[in-house]
Amino acid sequence: MQPAIATEALAASARRAGAVVRTGVEVIGPLLDADGALRGVRTSAGDIAADDVLIAAGPWSGEMARTLGVELPVLPRRGVVLVTTRMPHRIRHKVYDGDYVGAVGSGDGALQTSGVVESTPSGTVLIGSSRERVGFDASLRVAVLEELAAKAVRLFPFLVEANAMRSYGGFRPYLPDHLPVVGPDPRLPGLWHASGHEGAGIGLSVATADLIVAQMTGEATPLDVRPFSVARASLGLLMPGVALPTDAAGARA
Incomplete structure (x- = not known):
């Protein structure tokens, strides 16, 4: 969506x-x-x-x-997503690593990342996810994107050949x-x-x-x-x- x-x-x-x-x-x-x-x-x-x-x-x-x-x-909980260029459709389901559920349910305000990989109908691949409570600070940290990319490659090794096209972020409405x-x-x-x-x-x-x-x-x-x-x-x-x-x-x- x-x-x-x-x-x-x-x-x-x-x-x-x-x-x-x-x-x-x-x-x-x-x-x-x-x-x-x-x-x-x-x-x-x-x-x-x-x-x-x-x-x-x-x-x-x-x-x-x-x-x-x-x-x-309600507090903002920042997250970012990395988007690849279009590639052959090889990822047919949304895949999470084992850390995802724990990160979602955590009350820790520090940075937490977990591997989440999902393809789109247009052929791009969405790579997440991150969570941290930093107020409404919208600054982009390349180190976080690199961490997400590394976790995605562990799930799908062929993604090491993928090219990143863009990233985007937002603030989730968090309640304790x-x-x-x-x-x-x-x-x-x-x-x-x-x-x-x-x-x-x-x-x-x-x-x-x-x-x-x-x-x-x-x-x-x-x-x-x-x-x-x-x-x-x-x-x-x-x-x-x-x-x-x-x-x-x-x-x-």
Whole structure:
């Protein structure tokens, strides 16, 4: 999946459904009613009233939440990918090395790399992956790309003959318990969250939207959303007077 193309397609679909997409507009604060509930946002282009406000800002969701007055420990987790020139189609499946699962589930902020190799329909090969928490530092380190290339060659020795064409990077929205937050925020009525999916966000975007819509409209959700509550104990957020969600067995999530 090409995230940029997918994003444009989703935005176009939203416009067809009546949504207004505003770019280059900064949210600068909340609009609150007399009871302290969120009823919209103040922006650099004026106030926008809304019964519900959803934060779905990826790695910037933590900053956005603080702008609206609540804490959400979403942090950027940087990763880079190396792309080869086109080559004969010899890699037919996405392949990971044994370190990948551990790196994804690690809470370590230092650099971690693991071999991930995947071919594309155009004939290029994508080589990853790296993870590190360095804020929003977007600088490129050649040493990291060299490490990824070496791990890819160990998986597929013929890649030693491949030529690198480009690299790209981004910031995954990281939460310390490695689960997203999808649902309402009991600390600020009217506020909703959909963030913290790390690298799976673009693939889970439509399913996440279904969960949010079902909760907003009072419909039954297709799965138990309690593990994704912002009030879950594993996030460690202060929730005075708020009962922590429990799973189906009665244990605190």
